[in-house]
Amino acid sequence: MKSSTLKTNRDFRRVYNRGKSVLMPSIVLYKLPTRHPINRIGFTVSNKIGNAVTRNRIRRRLREAYRLNEDRIKEGFDLVIVARHKSVESDYKSLESELIDALSFLGLIETEI
Template sequence: MSSDPTPSVLTRRADFLAANRGLRVARPGFVLLVQPNQGQGKRYGITVTKKIGNAVVRNRMKRRFRVLLREALPSAGLADHDHVLIGRETGIERDFSALRSELARALEKAAKGEIDPARRHRPRHRSKRA
């Protein structure tokens, strides 16, 4: 690993919202968001929604993501950028080594500025009544 210090953790909601306006790289197990942070160093955040599963499942996924990010960001992360991983349902069963290689590839794509298209916006709650 490089001599960079351990990346710090994002805690403010505003930082997560700002990251959503940055680069987006989708992988089968997660979506990586990368956004410049005006010289605050390498930082990371993790989001796993209730759609993924119960608290036990979500916490397991967050622990796995935390290990992946702490391992990869010092050497492969973008300097002075925020990195946010959003868990996907398929990330629960994915092999840890597969997640590791997906994260490495996602960080390479982000460094090159290659982004995936934004998700289509779907209507939230449609009335079932006609």
Template sequence: MRRRADFIAANRGLRVARPGFVLLAHPNSGKGKRYGITVTKKVGNAVVRNRIKRRFRELLRAALPEQGLPDHDHVLIARDGAIERDFAMMQGELAEALARAAAGQGDPPRRRPRKGNRKGAGK
């Protein structure tokens, strides 16, 4: 996946959070098993981000053919501790996350804090 619209659409899909990453799975209406990776600047500098992307690509290439959901977009969003996590541990976490996504057991939607609605704000 390369288009921003595909990543935004995947954000409406099923969400499974793990310590090193968040997996998003969204049906893509017959386009096959596709994947995308997101690593924000909050995670680290360019060297760290690129290393995480390489690790995630390898994880997905190994897992998706057998465990991936058919005709779904799979997006991995890196979390802060992704670079320190053991690769074998992340493989297990990805297998578990894909199994939960296949069973339809996503995490509850995240709630964003409201801005400017607190009592006494601005005093």
């Protein structure tokens, strides 16, 4: 099912303050259970990371990694993915594998054996 996006600062703060998180080398993933039947997702890349082109590239890569694995993710959560400095040097495959690892660590995705 297609996800919606988190848009307001209030939504992001609620996920940061009340949600659970997992720290990976390139990303931090926050999750918060909700009553919504779909997931809402937000992406954050700090102004301290590179220039606008670099930040947008990281955001696009993370968005695509999420989109390709969206069908495997459990529904009913607000998710926020925060890029860290190491994500600048990371290629798409490593970002995708870290996202999958973070999702499985938080119990949002079933790992394939």
